Amino acid sequence: xxxxxxxxxxxxxxxxxxxxxxxxxxxxxxxxxxxxxxxxxxxxxxxxxxxxxxxxxxxxxxxxxxxxxxxxxxxxxxxxxxxxxxxxxxxxxxxxxxxxxxxxxxxxxxxxxxxxxxxxxxxxxxxxxxxxxxxxxxxxxxxxxxxxxxxxxxxxxxxxxxxxxxxxxxxxxxxxxxxxxxxxxxxxxxxxxxxxxxxxxxxxxxxxxxxxxxxxxxxxxxxxxxxxxxxxxxxxxxxxxxxxxxxxxxxxxxxxxxxxxxxxxxxxxxxxxxxxxxxxxxxxxxxxxxxxxxxxxxxxxxxxxxxxxxxxxxxxxxxxxxxxxxxxxxxxxxxxxxxxxxxxxxxxxxxxxxxxxxxxxxxxxxxxxxxxxxxxxxxxxxxxxxxxxxxxxxxxxxxxxxx
Amino acid sequence: xxxxxxxxxxxxxxxxxxxxxxxxxxxxxxxxxxxxxxxxxxxxxxxxxxxxxxxxxxxxxxxxxxxxxxxxxxxxxxxxxxxxxxxxxxxxxxxxxxxxxxxxxxxxxxxxxxxxxxxxxxxxxxxxxxxxxxxxxxxxxxxxxxxxxxxxxxxxxxxxxxxxxxxxxxxxxxxxxxxxxxxxxxxxxxxxxxxxxxxxxxxxxxxxxxxxxxxxxxxxxxxxxxxxxxxxxxxxxxxxxxxxxxxxxxxxxxxxxxxxxxxxxxxxxxxxxxxxxxxxxxxxxxxxxxxxxxxxxxxxxxxxxxxxxxxxxxxxxxxxxxxxxxxxxxxxxxxxxxxxxxxxxxxxxxxxxxxxxxxxxxxxxxxxxxxxxxxxxxxxxxxxxxxxxxxxxxxxxxxxxxxxxx
Numbered sequence: 001x002x003x004x005x006x007x008x009x010x011x012x013x014x015x016x017x018x019x020x021x022x023x024x025x026x027x028x029x030x031x032x033x034x035x036x037x038x039x040x041x042x043x044x045x046x047x048x049x050x051x052x053x054x055x056x057x058x059x060x061x062x063x064x065x066x067x068x069x070x071x072x073x074x075x076x077x078x079x080x081x082x083x084x085x086x087x088x089x090x091x092x093x094x095x096x097x098x099x100x101x102x103x104x105x106x107x108x109x110x111x112x113x114x115x116x117x118x119x120x121x122x123x124x125x126x127x128x129x130x131x132x133x134x135x136x137x138x139x140x141x142x143x144x145x146x147x148x149x150x151x152x153x154x155x156x157x158x159x160x161x162x163x164x165x166x167x168x169x170x171x172x173x174x175x176x177x178x179x180x181x182x183x184x185x186x187x188x189x190x191x192x193x194x195x196x197x198x199x200x201x202x203x204x205x206x207x208x209x210x211x212x213x214x215x216x217x218x219x220x221x222x223x224x225x226x227x228x229x230x231x232x233x234x235x236x237x238x239x240x241x242x243x244x245x246x247x248x249x250x251x252x253x254x255x256x257x258x259x260x261x262x263x264x265x266x267x268x269x270x271x272x273x274x275x276x277x278x279x280x281x282x283x284x285x286x287x288x289x290x291x292x293x294x295x296x297x298x299x300x301x302x303x304x305x306x307x308x309x310x311x312x313x314x315x316x317x318x319x320x321x322x323x324x325x326x327x328x329x330x331x332x333x334x335x336x337x338x339x340x341x342x343x344x345x346x347x348x349x350x351x352x353x354x355x356x357x358x359x360x361x362x363x364x365x366x367x368x369x370x371x372x373x374x375x376x377x378x379x380x381x382x383x384x385x386x387x388x389x390x391x392x393x394x395x396x397x398x399x400x401x402x403x
Numbered sequence: 404x405x406x407x408x409x410x411x412x413x414x415x416x417x418x419x420x421x422x423x424x425x426x427x428x429x430x431x432x433x434x435x436x437x438x439x440x441x442x443x444x445x446x447x448x449x450x451x452x453x454x455x456x457x458x459x460x461x462x463x464x465x466x467x468x469x470x471x472x473x474x475x476x477x478x479x480x481x482x483x484x485x486x487x488x489x490x491x492x493x494x495x496x497x498x499x500x501x502x503x504x505x506x507x508x509x510x511x512x513x514x515x516x517x518x519x520x521x522x523x524x525x526x527x528x529x530x531x532x533x534x535x536x537x538x539x540x541x542x543x544x545x546x547x548x549x550x551x552x553x554x555x556x557x558x559x560x561x562x563x564x565x566x567x568x569x570x571x572x573x574x575x576x577x578x579x580x581x582x583x584x585x586x587x588x589x590x591x592x593x594x595x596x597x598x599x600x601x602x603x604x605x606x607x608x609x610x611x612x613x614x615x616x617x618x619x620x621x622x623x624x625x626x627x628x629x630x631x632x633x634x635x636x637x638x639x640x641x642x643x644x645x646x647x648x649x650x651x652x653x654x655x656x657x658x659x660x661x662x663x664x665x666x667x668x669x670x671x672x673x674x675x676x677x678x679x680x681x682x683x684x685x686x687x688x689x690x691x692x693x694x695x696x697x698x699x700x701x702x703x704x705x706x707x708x709x710x711x712x713x714x715x716x717x718x719x720x721x722x723x724x725x726x727x728x729x730x731x732x733x734x735x736x737x738x739x740x741x742x743x744x745x746x747x748x749x750x751x752x753x754x755x756x757x758x759x760x761x762x763x764x765x766x767x768x769x770x771x772x773x774x775x776x777x778x779x780x781x782x783x784x785x786x787x788x789x790x791x792x793x794x795x796x797x798x799x800x801x802x803x804x805x806x807x808x809x
Binding site for chain 1: 443444447451454455459463470471508509512516517519523538541542576608663664676677679681
């Protein structure tokens, strides 16, 4: 039978993640130095602690955690998360999900009808753009500077879209150690955006996988926290926090916190889609927090990653031509390079793979039709020092030859 | 700020009701409540000892794999274990015909997403699994319910409804069936019936979605071949799950079908949760590899057979004579039917309040809103003693309702 006739309209046009295809295209190159991935280093997984927790949880609480759990998430985990967050939060303001993508998916499904607008950053995280795309949202990107999306651009965009009669549903942002752009929003910009969004009734979806991975400097309070503590009323921000870069993505545990009516609707979707997240993994994370293991562990991760970031920054400084610019993040796992206007990173990607270096061309991080081609993303957490040295050097050579 | 959140909630979700089963689950905390409502396996069936060893081994030998991101298609080891198991049953599949989902509820959601546009027609049983109706409903499917006899959906009526739908310009997107120990009605399709349904699907070129969560839980009689096998042309998509034969806390299910269909399901899954936890998938794979699964299933069958027997005997003893019920050869549920005038939906809260026993009202399973005189009873979760006591309470309650009526 011809399935293609039966597929739903959205399925016929749906595209697989471009990054997955790009990464797949370089899979068979031997000795490839890849700065392309977004994987955390396995060396940061606290697997010995997790191993004993898994055993304990199954042994002591097996009949509970091996059974169906609650669609809103394990209450014990929520209690621990409330303590960890350190400010007033109620269980009904949180939902635990199968990774952050899952939370973003439910949030979007709650709010979006086909054709509705989502405001996002230029650039933005591709994985999320795929999720928005699959729900037929119209993604409109807003340019950023070092402190986040530019206020004037945001205002212009909202004005123009509303004049066109478009329905703007929410603003999607990654304020800490942005993927891919590497920047962190300033406190002032956070407040400006929150005030503007309150005035213009635009909910904010804050994606926060990296804020705990800070290697230098002072942390900036999340949008959720700023809204909650300094604005009134405070339900404009929904924050999604993931354990993927902290404890290991294989656990698939994340959570969203926000307005309780919205959270309840997200729970309704979870009930329809996966019924409940993985209950064993939920309880293990709960016990990990309860035993107070998180703080020391986060310190370990940051100490582990810091030299890799430093190494990459040093090598870029040493080898890159002066017309190439890059972000200097204080944490996270990515750097963002801006090349001279006339260099196309999509083409550079093909040449670089011949020289056994890989990265993700920046164009993949913009909604279709809004791309910038002279940018690229580098990951610094999945390579050795030697690979960073060699890889950055070859990339610089290639660029010099083109200039 | 958002004064009326409903305003910005999409039309999709505005009319969405929390599913009846989950609402009921809230009552599970009432002290002394005997619940026949959920589809929960017995906690005694969980392989705690085996799991302890396997978890330790996985964390010792392959922690980096288990804790890292996995592919959207699922753990290749688990996929090949599953394929091998089907091959041993004589079904011609490879790993490429199988992908892993975050339990079979997600598979239902992804299949619905892959095929259903708002207003599309699909064919379901009257009654059928509530979670499937809810998944299809969330994509705006127009569901045509097919009445059932002792062997499942009645083919003549099914064909007739398909023809009518085609004449309206709406060829059904798929036929959803639960051929083994149907939830909630309990019947198992004979091979003849399976073939008749497959013939209809071939004649009108319609996909079959075979949901198979209870297939392995057979307490008597002979196992029937799957529609997937009988069809042999991959026009059937089969959904499987570990929830009832391993443990539901590990959210693992699978979709078996034509690679063209699986491709679309995988793309949909990328946008939903990227991948099912590699950690739990690998544990399940090692569990199968060590040969634990099949002996465990035999053990579970023995346990549930006995629980079912106790419930059937207690129903005989305590239920009012106006009631009848199914006697399925497997699965987790019985379905009881009362006199036409009884409304199990309206009675449920009273039943819990007065007698501290819960069931699922049948209407939830009927896409046409009928079935108000039916109820689904689960016999796997409560102890044998509670199964008996719960039936006594239920019988007492229903006898009173009937006495008050006359």
